[in-house]
Amino acid sequence: MARAYSIYDVFTGTKLAGNPLAVVFDGDGLSDETMQAIAAELKLSETVFVIPADNPAHTARIRIFTPGRELPFAGHPTVGTAIALAERSYGGEGASLDIVSVIEEKIGPVRCAVRLREDEAAFAEFDLPKVPVRLDHPLDRQGVADALSLKSTDIGFENHVPSIWTAGVPFAVIPVHNLQAVESLDFDAELWQQVAPFAEGGLVSAYVYCRGGVNHTARFHARMFAAGMGISEDPATGSAVAALAGAIHHFDAMPDGHHPVLVEQGVEMGRPSYIHLHMDIKDGSISRARIGGQAVRIATGTLEI
Structure with a gap:
């Protein structure tokens, strides 16, 4: 089965800087073992698998894998995935809008705000789901x-x-x-x-x-x-x-x-x-x-x- 994915450089507005992230947009049906194997194959700090949200009011549910194990929560996957999903849904040429979304992670729902602007790298921020x-x-x-x-x-x-x-x-x-x-x-x-x-x-x-x-x-x-x-x-x-x-x-x-x-x-x-x-x-x-x-x-x- 062909599954679309994108790679984003995160926490940077410059390509080939920041932290690279793979976002697999159709992770539904993949086993835990396959997700882990894909993350190990890609060898990026994290690979995200997007699956349908449990709550239909939320944007998506994601699974986050490093090359070694799954994480309940991570920052650059949250920022990168929020931007990737926003650009995939709304990011046509010349798009300029602000989007609020909720992404389900193992730690719980994470509220994200995304800013898309023409001729400018997208920006996203999220509320910490847990106080340190x-x-x-x-x-x-x-x-x-x-x-x-x-x-x-x-x-x-x-x-x-x-x-x-x-x-x-x-x-x-x-x-x-x-x-x-x-x-x-x-x-x-x-x-x-x-x-x-x-x-x-x-x-x-x-x-x-x-x-x-x-x-x-x-x-x-x-x-x-x-x-x-x-x-x-x-x-x-x-x-x-x-x-x-x-x-x-x-x-x-x-x-x-x-x-x-x-x-x-x-x-x-x-x-x-x-x-x-x-x-x-x-x-x-x-x-x-x-x-x-x-x-x-x-x-x-x-x-x-």
């Missing part, structure tokens, strides 16, 4: 430093220390001293497996961050390593930024109000990505958070499966 929470798993500072091939003094800045947060997918959120340390680190997957805990069904991935960025508008610069998902390094990770939101709010003691944060990732891979995080703080807690970014289509085709 901290998991009570200790991390050995020296062990983390060894896995990153850094000195222990490179780990942490100000009052930021390594911690584990989840907004659907757990990450070890690791602050490092400065941009030079992030750029120079050398991730050792074997050492990481010795120091990282298991949480929510898988090995916790490493999300390394510092203040500032190569782009002067970025508030934070980050890299993500996910050996447990079959990903050596990821150019952009929305679910990790969702987890990072918890750490930023906690360690920076953010006051009530609206806080926009731009996170850059993928620079060291030659695939710069820009992830927009918006947090609303009320009574000292995150009351709402959104993640967004651009995406551009770079390929279309069919799977003969």
